[in-house]
Amino acid sequence: xxxxxxxxxxxxxxxxxRLRCDETKPGCRNCAQKGVECPGYQQRLQWSTKHEIxxxxxxxxxxxxxxxxxxxxSKSIVSAPNSTKAAETSTHDGFKTxxxxxxxxxxxxxxxxxxxxxxxxxxxxxxxxxxSAPSPLTQWEEPTAAAVVESNAALVPVAPTSEPALPEExxxxxxxxxxxxxxxxxxxxxxxxxxxxCSSWSALDSQTNPYxxxxxxxxxxxxxxxxxxxxxxxxxxxxxxxHIMHDTARSAPGRAAEAIQKELVxxxxxxxxxxxxxxxxxxxCMSSSMCWMESRxxxxxxxxxxxxxxxxxxxxxxxxxAQELLDFFNGCLVYEEMLRSVVSDDEIDFEHxxxxxxxxxxxxxxxxxxxxWTGVSSDVLRLFGKAMALSRRxxxxxxxxxxxxxxxxxxxxxxxxxxxxxxxxxxxxxxxLLPEDGQPSQTSSRLRDLHYATEAYRLCALLQLxxxxxxxxxxxxxxxxxxxxxxxxxAWVSPLALHITDILGxxxxxxxxxxxxxxxxxxxxxxxxxxxxxxxxxxQSYLLAPDPETQPIIPTTPVPAATDPPLPNSTISVNAIKTxxxxxxxxxxxxxxxxxxxxxxxxxxxxxxxAVWSAYDEEIGLNRRTHWLDVMSSxxxxxxxx
Numbered sequence: 001x002x003x004x005x006x007x008x009x010x011x012x013x014x015x016x017x018r019l020r021c022d023e024t025k026p027g028c029r030n031c032a033q034k035g036v037e038c039p040g041y042q043q044r045l046q047w048s049t050k051h052e053i054x055x056x057x058x059x060x061x062x063x064x065x066x067x068x069x070x071x072x073x074s075k076s077i078v079s080a081p082n083s084t085k086a087a088e089t090s091t092h093d094g095f096k097t098x099x100x101x102x103x104x105x106x107x108x109x110x111x112x113x114x115x116x117x118x119x120x121x122x123x124x125x126x127x128x129x130x131x132s133a134p135s136p137l138t139q140w141e142e143p144t145a146a147a148v149v150e151s152n153a154a155l156v157p158v159a160p161t162s163e164p165a166l167p168e169e170x171x172x173x174x175x176x177x178x179x180x181x182x183x184x185x186x187x188x189x190x191x192x193x194x195x196x197x198c199s200s201w202s203a204l205d206s207q208t209n210p211y212x213x214x215x216x217x218x219x220x221x222x223x224x225x226x227x228x229x230x231x232x233x234x235x236x237x238x239x240x241x242x243h244i245m246h247d248t249a250r251s252a253p254g255r256a257a258e259a260i261q262k263e264l265v266x267x268x269x270x271x272x273x274x275x276x277x278x279x280x281x282x283x284x285c286m287s288s289s290m291c292w293m294e295s296r297x298x299x300x301x302x303x304x305x306x307x308x309x310x311x312x313x314x315x316x317x318x319x320x321x322a323q324e325l326l327d328f329f330n331g332c333l334v335y336e337e338m339l340r341s342v343v344s345d346d347e348i349d350f351e352h353x354x355x356x357x358x359x360x361x362x363x364x365x366x367x368x369x370x371x372x373w374t375g376v377s378s379d380v381l382r383l384f385g386k387a388m389a390l391s392r393r394x395x396x397x398x399x400x401x402x403x404x405x406x407x408x409x410x411x412x413x414x415x416x417x418x419x420x421x422x423x424x425x426x427x428x429x430x431x432x433l434l435p436e437d438g439q440p441s442q443t444s445s446r447l448r449d450l451h452y453a454t455e456a457y458r459l460c461a462l463l464q465l466x467x468x469x470x471x472x473x474x475x476x477x478x479x480x481x482x483x484x485x486x487x488x489x490x491a492w493v494s495p496l497a498l499h500i501t502d503i504l505g506x507x508x509x510x511x512x513x514x515x516x517x518x519x520x521x522x523x524x525x526x527x528x529x530x531x532x533x534x535x536x537x538x539x540q541s542y543l544l545a546p547d548p549e550t551q552p553i554i555p556t557t558p559v560p561a562a563t564d565p566p567l568p569n570s571t572i573s574v575n576a577i578k579t580x581x582x583x584x585x586x587x588x589x590x591x592x593x594x595x596x597x598x599x600x601x602x603x604x605x606x607x608x609x610x611a612v613w614s615a616y617d618e619e620i621g622l623n624r625r626t627h628w629l630d631v632m633s634s635x636x637x638x639x640x641x642x
Contacts, residue, residue, distance in 0.1 A: 203375035224282035235292035338385030391468035460522035497526025
């Protein structure tokens with residue numbers, strides 16, 4: 001009789017099925033009869049905590065330790081792209097932390113996150129908050145499982161075992177296997193801001209970008225900046241990673257707002273003697289990103305708070321460095337308020353934007369000095385914002401007054417006079433010069449893009465004035481003084497809109513992308529078809545096949561819509577061809593921007609353009625002229641388009 005030592009437990013398949021195993025090698029008979037591969041009889045060691053002595057004290061509830069999270073995130077944020085890093089495992093509060101973030105060509109790969117109920121994060125502590133102030137998340141809502149994972153730095157990846165997989169037996173629950181590395185959400189969001197969000201959020205991004213430089217110095221010791229960066233990063237990812245980022249994107253703005261509010265109180269009480277860079281940075285992050293989660297959220301409360309902070313700083317005596325920061329943030333405020341001049345119906349906003357001072361210059365031409373964040377000069381953006389606010393106030397007044405009165409006509413005359421002043425200032429703006437021969441290709445490309453973007457904003461502001469106040473057009477073409485509005489439009493407004501689309505075509509969609517959506521909308525607002533040639537109506541009427549650059553324009557008979565009467569002997573004019581191609585360019589450019597920017601505002605812009613052009617096409621052959629701002633007001637298709 002052979003001396004063979006049995007495992008006395010059988011194979012794992014027989015154990016799960018509660019069958020007696022004969023332990024025949026290489027496989028038992030039960031597995032052979034079932035036609036499955038026998039896993040063998042290898043003994044496994046399993047750790048038991050049955051007799052483990054556990055502490056009776058419980059850890060306090062609350063968010064993860066701020067300093068420890070900062071240290072963990074700092075290890076993974078590096079300046080060199082295209083690298084793969086794994087943060088070293090550290091031990092604190094009785095458990096381990098492991099952060100694994102994979103980067104490839106500037107993009108991050110996030111595996112699914114598994115919550116851990118055993119980790120109880122301690123409270124935050126921040127050096128930028130006053131000692132008597134409570135934690136930014138004190139008395140916050142009870143964290144969900146995803147929120148626990150978000151604030152948890154205590155998840156350890158489990159390596160896959162070499163034991164062969166067993167077939168699932170009916171009636172037995174499947175075994176859960178955690179084999180993927182777990183990513184700490186705050187760490188990932190901070191790194192994503194540096195790797196991706198900052199470059200798309202800033203028109204001019206480089207290592208000298210003030211936002212990038214300030215954030216690198218402030219995020220690890222400022223609670224408002226720490227939470228604001230998480231909020232803007234989560235908002236930028238929520239459409240592309242909805243299952244991972246939904247809970248974080250919903251909770252992060254509240255945490256950031258609470259931290260900002262405490263910092264505002266500290267600033268107003270004088271306990272922050274230095275320049276409030278972290279407060280302003282957090283305010284502008286929040287004001288820009290609210291519409292990324294919900295397209296109709298304008299973030300006006302953050303802009304108004306930033307305006308109040310900057311206004312209080314203007315009265316202070318500052319050193320050279322602080323004065324430069326003040327000028328930079330004032331330019332950021334001009335851009336943010338300009339964006340809201342397109343969509344805000346608040347009379348207070350109208351009055352504030354129209355009270356902006358004119359550019360101060362003794363020269364015949366106003367130099368357009370690029371801004372370090374927006375690229376376009378703050379003077380040009382200020383004039384654009386005033387033109388939009390004046391146009392919106394004028395259209396709102398006419399929509400709300402069915403009849404005319406002396407008061408309404410008097411205000412309309414004042415609007416025309418104000419529009420004439422803005423027009424003169426816009427005509428005096430000198431765009432940045434085009435690059436000279438012999439400059440480096442990167443420098444010349446940036447100078448060229450800045451020139452065309454500045455010129456596009458200047459011309460778009462003029463276009464809005466001419467659309468809203470036709471009397472300004474007749475001043476430029478005296479022969480059309482007695483002509484109808486249709487003739488004035490096609491002689492002055494439509495050619496200007498076509499010229500703007502030509503300029504936009506010279507700026508690549510990947511450069512200065514964050515300031516392009518509003519330019520596309522403004523240029524598209526001037527694209528009407530010739531009133532004598534109806535080319536069809538509907539959402540797709542902007543698509544016309546012939547390309548004049550690749551084939552000659554031959555007069556052809558257009559195919560009328562099913563509901564349109566036949567149009568004998570009709571031909572397509574050159575202006576109609578150009579208008580159709582310009583419309584298609586605007587839609588194509590918006591589609592390209594939708595891939596590089598948060599998609600929700602761009603999606604609203606595309607819907608708005610279709611609605612405006614549909615309204616325009618319904619008026620072909622009529623004297624009525626619908627303003628595109630009226631379409632935006634009636635449809636509610638508005639967002640922050642920048």
